[in-house]
Amino acid sequence: MMSDNVIVTQALSKSYGSAEAVRGLNLSVGQNRITAFLGRNGAGKSTTIKMLLGMVRPSAGSGTVLGKQITDAEENRELRRRVAYVAEDKPLYGYMTVEQTIRFARSFYRDWRADVEKKLLENYQLPLRRKVKMLSKGMRTKLALLLAFARRPELLILDEPSEGLDPVGVEHFLQALVGRSAEGVSVFFSSHQIAEVERVADQVCILEKGCLLVDASLDQLRQFYRRIDLVFSSTPPEREFRITGVERIQTTGRQMSVFASKNAEAVVERAHDLNAVSVEVVPVGLRDIFLETVKEN
Amino acid sequence: MLWYKAWLETRARFLTSLMTLTIFCGVFVHHALYISCSDTFPCAQGLIRPGRQADLYFLLMVTQNYVVIMWVLAVVLLGMGGIVRERALGTSSLTLSLPVSRARLLGVRVGMGVLQAIALAVAPWVTVFVVSRLAGLPVFITQVGLYVLLLVGGGLVYFTMAILVSSLVTGEYTAPATAFGVVLLTAIIFDAWLRRFNVWRLVTGDFSIDRTTYLLSTHLPWLGILASLSVGVLMLLASTIVVQRREF
Numbered sequence: 444m445m446s447d448n449v450i451v452t453q454a455l456s457k458s459y460g461s462a463e464a465v466r467g468l469n470l471s472v473g474q475n476r477i478t479a480f481l482g483r484n485g486a487g488k489s490t491t492i493k494m495l496l497g498m499v500r501p502s503a504g505s506g507t508v509l510g511k512q513i514t515d516a517e518e519n520r521e522l523r524r525r526v527a528y529v530a531e532d533k534p535l536y537g538y539m540t541v542e543q544t545i546r547f548a549r550s551f552y553r554d555w556r557a558d559v560e561k562k563l564l565e566n567y568q569l570p571l572r573r574k575v576k577m578l579s580k581g582m583r584t585k586l587a588l589l590l591a592f593a594r595r596p597e598l599l600i601l602d603e604p605s606e607g608l609d610p611v612g613v614e615h616f617l618q619a620l621v622g623r624s625a626e627g628v629s630v631f632f633s634s635h636q637i638a639e640v641e642r643v644a645d646q647v648c649i650l651e652k653g654c655l656l657v658d659a660s661l662d663q664l665r666q667f668y669r670r671i672d673l674v675f676s677s678t679p680p681e682r683e684f685r686i687t688g689v690e691r692i693q694t695t696g697r698q699m700s701v702f703a704s705k706n707a708e709a710v711v712e713r714a715h716d717l718n719a720v721s722v723e724v725v726p727v728g729l730r731d732i733f734l735e736t737v738k739e740n
Numbered sequence: 741m742l743w744y745k746a747w748l749e750t751r752a753r754f755l756t757s758l759m760t761l762t763i764f765c766g767v768f769v770h771h772a773l774y775i776s777c778s779d780t781f782p783c784a785q786g787l788i789r790p791g792r793q794a795d796l797y798f799l800l801m802v803t804q805n806y807v808v809i810m811w812v813l814a815v816v817l818l819g820m821g822g823i824v825r826e827r828a829l830g831t832s833s834l835t836l837s838l839p840v841s842r843a844r845l846l847g848v849r850v851g852m853g854v855l856q857a858i859a860l861a862v863a864p865w866v867t868v869f870v871v872s873r874l875a876g877l878p879v880f881i882t883q884v885g886l887y888v889l890l891l892v893g894g895g896l897v898y899f900t901m902a903i904l905v906s907s908l909v910t911g912e913y914t915a916p917a918t919a920f921g922v923v924l925l926t927a928i929i930f931d932a933w934l935r936r937f938n939v940w941r942l943v944t945g946d947f948s949i950d951r952t953t954y955l956l957s958t959h960l961p962w963l964g965i966l967a968s969l970s971v972g973v974l975m976l977l978a979s980t981i982v983v984q985r986r987e988f
Contacts, residue, residue: 498836498988516841516984524839534834538748550741551838 447474449598449629450495455504456653457490464490466653467504472631472646477624479640480633481733482650488633489531491650492602496528509597524552527591531602531633533583537576541569541586548590560593566615580607592619599623601632605639617643641729651737661729668732669707673699673714674721683713691735702727702735742840746852750818754856757814758863764810765803765864766871772799773875796877797954800868801945804887807864808944811891812898815857816919819902822849823983828910832988842983850903850976857899861891886956887945893965894943898923900972900979907979907986939968 450472457465465487472478482488493499495508497519509525511518535544549555564571567585575583584607591599599620605613613636620643624630634640640647647664649657657664667688673679679699681692688706692699697720701710707724714722727735823845826832835845865884872879902919909915930938941947942964948957 493833493988496837498833500987520839520841523837526837528833528837530833530837532830532833534831536745536748536831536834539745543744543748547741547745551840 448472449474450506450508450631452491452495452506453504455491455494455506456502457487457494457499458502463653465494465501468650468653468655470506470648470655470658472629472648474629475624475627476645477620477630477632477643478646478648479644480631480648480650481635481637481640482633483737486650487653488650489602492528492600492633495600496523496526525597527594527596527599529587529591529601529604531606533580533587533607535575535583535586537574540572540574541578542571544575544586545590545593549593552594552596554595556593556595560589563589563592567612581609581612584608585612588616588619592623595626596628599628599630599632601630603633603635605634605636613639637728637730637733647729649733649736656736657732664729664732665726667703667705667707668727669703670725670727670731671701671703671707671710671714672721672723672725673701673719675699675717675719679717679719683717684710686710686713691738702731742845742848743852746849749821750852750856753814753817754860757810757817757860761807761810761814761860761864762867765807766867768806769799769803769868769871770875773872773877794952794954796872796879797883800879800883800887801949801954803868804891805944807861807887808891808895808940811857811860811864811895812923812943813920814860815853815895815899816902816923817916818853818856819899819919820906820916822846822903822906823988824907824910824986825912825915827988828912836988843980846903846907846976846980846983850900853899853903854896857896858892861888861895880955882958883956886948886958886960889960890943890945890948890956890965894939894968897939897968897972897975900975904975904979904982907982937964937967939964942968
C-alpha cells in the first residue's frame with residue numbers, strides 16, 4: 444500500500460569519519476504539500492537530499508522516496524525519473540549552450556512539457572545560443588529551475604533554489620512553486636530565505652547538527668509558538684517556568700522572556716500566580732522560531 | 741543524449757588529436773618518400789631505393805612507432821574526465837540526478853572513447869595509404885589494416901587504464917600525470933624484465949614483423965591481443981565497481 448508520504452526516512456544517518464553529518468533522521472514529507480527544510484550551513488540538509496537521490500550512501504538507517512528504497516540502485520534510478528531536482532550549486536555543463544542543455548535534459552523525461560518550457564524561456568529571457576559558462580549566476584539559476592519546472596514530476600526536490608535570483612526572479616520562482624503544488628506536485632525544498640519559506644511552505648522541518656528538531660505545519664508553528672514577555676517587581680524565579688513546552692528563558696533584571704513551543708497558557712497562568720507586573724504574549728514568526736531553535740541547541 | 745554529452749566533452753581533444761596524427765603522418769610519409777638523395781642516403785629516389793620494397797615497409801614500421809606514441813597520448817587524454825572529474829567541477833549532482841545508472845554513464849563514455857580511438861588509428865593510416873599511392877609507391881592495404889588492428893586491438897588497454905585512473909584520481913592534472921606515469925613505467929618494466937609481454941612492442945608490430953621484408957606477418961600475435969583486450973575489460977570492470985561505490 445502506498446503511503447501518503449512522498450519521503451520517509453527511518454533513523455537515517457551519515458558519518459564522514461568521526462563527523463556525523465546526519466544523525467538518526469526520521470523524516471516524513473507529505474504528498475501534495477510544500478515542505479521546507481531549514482537549517483544552518485552544515486546542518487546536514489544537502490547530505491540528506493543527496494542520500495535521498497542515491498548520490499551518498501547512508502551509514503545507517505533507511506528511506507524511501509515515492510515508495511522506492513533509496514539504497515537500492517535500481518529503485519533509486521526509477522525514483523529519479525519521477526523526481527525533479529535542483530542542486531545547491533545549480534550544476535550545469537559549461538560547454539553546452541542553453542538550447543543544448545534543455546534538449547539534453549528533455550531527452551531523459553517523459554513528463555517534459557514543451558509549452559511550459561516555451562513559457563519559462565520567455566519569462567526568464569534566457570539566451571538560447573549562449574554557452575552556459577557565459578551565463579550570470581542568476582541566469583544559471585533560472586536555467587536550472589527551468590529544467591525542473593518544465594517537467595511534471597511527482598516530487599520536486601530543491602536545494603536552496605532561489606539563491607542568486609533577483610527579487611523579480613524570486614517572485615517568479617515562488618509563484619511557480621505554488622503553481623506546481625496546486626497541480627499536485629509535492630515539493631521538498633531547503634532554504635535559508637525564511638521569509639520565502641513563510642510565504643509558501645505548508646510544513647517546516649528544522650535540522651540542526653544532523654538532528655531533526657522541528658517537524659510541524661506552519662499553521663501549527665504559528666498557533667503554538669509564543670514569546671511571553673514578563674515583568675516582575677523583584678528578580679523572577681526562572682525554575683518556576685521550566686515546564687513542558689518552554690524552550691528558552693532569558694532573564695534580565697526584573698524582566699523575563701519565555702520562548703515556548705506550546706503551553707503558553709500555563710506560562711501566563713504561572714506568571715499571574717507569581718504576581719507578574721506585566722504579561723505580554725507575542726506571536727512569533729518563523730525567523731524567531733528558527734533562531735531560537737538552533738540557538739537552544 | 742548521453743552520447744551527445746560524451747561527444748561534446750571530448751570533441752576538442754579528439755579533433756586536435758585527429759588533426760595532429762593525420763597531418764603528422766601525411767607530412768612524415770610524404771617527406772620521407774620525396775627526401776632528396778644525399779651522401780647519407782645514396783639512392784635514386786630518396787629513402788626508398790628503386791626495387792627495394794622493403795625500404796617502403798621499413799618506413800611504415802617507423803611511422804607506426806611514431807603513431808603509437810601519439811595515439812597512446814591521445815587515448816589517455818580521451819580517457820580523462822567522467823563523473824569523478826565532474827565532482828571536482830561541481831556538475832556531478834546534475835549527471836547523477838538523471839535516471840541513468842552509473843554503469844551506463846561509464847559505458848557511454850567508454851563507447852565514445854573506443855570509437856574515437858578507432859578513428860584515431862584509422863585516419864593516420866588512411867592518410868599514409870593515400871599519400872603513398874599519390875607518390876606512386878602504393879603499399880598493401882592489408883599491411884595498413886594490420887597496423888590499425890595492432891594499434892586498436894593491442895593499444896585499447898591504454899585507454900581503459902586511463903578510464904580506471906580517471907575513476908580513482910580527481911585532479912585535472914594529477915589524473916593525466918598518473919596515467920602517463922603508468923604508461924611509462926609499464927613500458928620500462930616490461931621492456932626490462934617481461935619483454936615478451938610488452939604491450940608497447942605488441943602495438944608497434946615488433947613481435948610480428950619480418951626483419952628482411954619489413955612486412956607484418958598475417959599471423960598476428962592473437963594471444964597477445966586477446967590478453968591485452970582481456971586486461972582492458974578487467975580494468976573497465978574495476979572502473980565500474982569504483983564508480984558505483986563512490987560517493988558524490
